[in-house]
Amino acid sequence: ITLQTVGPIRGIVGICDGVGHVRGYVGSPMLGDGMSLEEAVGVGGAIQVVKSHPSWPRPYNGITAIQFADIDRDIGRYLAESEQRTCALAAAASVKGVLCNAAGGYLIEQLPDASDEEKERVEKNLAKLVELDGGEKLPINLLLSGRTPVDVAAIVLEGLDMQPLQQIEPVLKCECTTDRLVRSLRLLPEEEVEHILESEGRVEARCEFCGKVYRMEADEARQKLAEASRDPSVDES
Numbered sequence: 001i002t003l004q005t006v007g008p009i010r011g012i013v014g015i016c017d018g019v020g021h022v023r024g025y026v027g028s029p030m031l032g033d034g035m036s037l038e039e040a041v042g043v044g045g046a047i048q049v050v051k052s053h054p055s056w057p058r059p060y061n062g063i064t065a066i067q068f069a070d071i072d073r074d075i076g077r078y079l080a081e082s083e084q085r086t087c088a089l090a091a092a093a094s095v096k097g098v099l100c101n102a103a104g105g106y107l108i109e110q111l112p113d114a115s116d117e118e119k120e121r122v123e124k125n126l127a128k129l130v131e132l133d134g135g136e137k138l139p140i141n142l143l144l145s146g147r148t149p150v151d152v153a154a155i156v157l158e159g160l161d162m163q164p165l166q167q168i169e170p171v172l173k174c175e176c177t178t179d180r181l182v183r184s185l186r187l188l189p190e191e192e193v194e195h196i197l198e199s200e201g202r203v204e205a206r207c208e209f210c211g212k213v214y215r216m217e218a219d220e221a222r223q224k225l226a227e228a229s230r231d232p233s234v235d236e237s
Contacts, residue, residue, distance in 0.1 A: 001049050001075070003066065007042025008035070012071075013208075020168035023175075023209040041069040047078050072105060086110040088126060092137035094144060102143040106152055121159055129155045174210035181205050181214045182224045197221060 003012040010027025031040055045066045052059040062082035066074050072091040079085045091105025108122065132155065135141040139152050154162055185193050185203060196203055197218040204215045216224070 001047065003041065003047055003071070003074075004045045005041045005066065006044040007040050007069065009040040009042075012041075016170070020170045021173040022170045023172060025208045037071070038069040041066065041071070043067065043069045047074055049078060049082070088122075090138040092140045094137075094140045102140055104139060104143050104149060104152070106139065106149075106156060108156060118160060122156065125156050125158050128158075172210075174207060174212070176207040176210060176212060176214070178214055178216070181216065182221075182228060185221065185225060186228055193221075193225070 001012075001014045005011055005027075008028055008031060012024070012026050014022070014024035016022045043066060046063050047066055048061070048063045050059050050061050062078065064074075064078040064081050067077060068074050072089050075091075076087060076089040079087045079089070086109065088108040089105065091103075093103035094101040108126075110119065129142075129152070130138065133139050133141045139147070142152055142155075150164060150167065153164070181203070184205065193203075200218075202215055202217045203221050204213065206213045
């Protein structure tokens with residue numbers, strides 16, 4: 001998910017795979033804690049969602065405008081407009097200073113064969129969840145009180161014979177490597193790379209996702225560039 005924002009946060013990127021490996025970054029991470037999410041994101045810009053699967057001939061790509069500057073509401077709008085999915089979505093975080101105490105949410109999707117009785121039951125359960133949480137940022141108070149994501153799902157699906165199918169614990173995992181630095185260099189004009197090597201004596205890059213800094217001395221960089229043969233625009237490394 002990419003948010004191309006007009007506000008001072010200067011963009012948001014979040015990536016997740018099917019086994020729960022996650023990574024992401026914001027364009028301006030040092031805004032401070034005196035600014036609301038809505039002020040940081042700003043109304044305008046766009047949300048872009050790209051989904052891929054090994055069995056698909058090409059990735060799915062959808063985009064909608066940012067209307068609320070409140071990420072869960074805007075993603076809910078994206079799901080309704082771009083993917084025509086009927087969903088109830090809430091997500092929020094509790095942050096004090098630089099510490100995130102809790103973050104989470106839920107996404108409820110109405111499937112085509114859902115009965116009216118099941119829809120009414122979920123609506124009543126959602127009203128109960130709002131009452132139990134007691135806050136404006138669902139479901140943060142429930143999570144801060146020790147409730148788990150499964151507990152939240154059990155409240156939403158109470159009386160509907162909930163059967164958990166899969167539970168995944170998200171793990172921060174970055175895919176940055178020295179090879180990616182070399183690939184980035186190969187995408188630049190040779191004259192520009194040589195100018196950097198001559199003037200700086202080395203190349204240096206910082207991963208936007210994890211913050212790791214990669215450094216390569218001029219001789220090593222020239223050697224790796226000389227050994228590379230594949231087209232860098234299609235190189236998966």
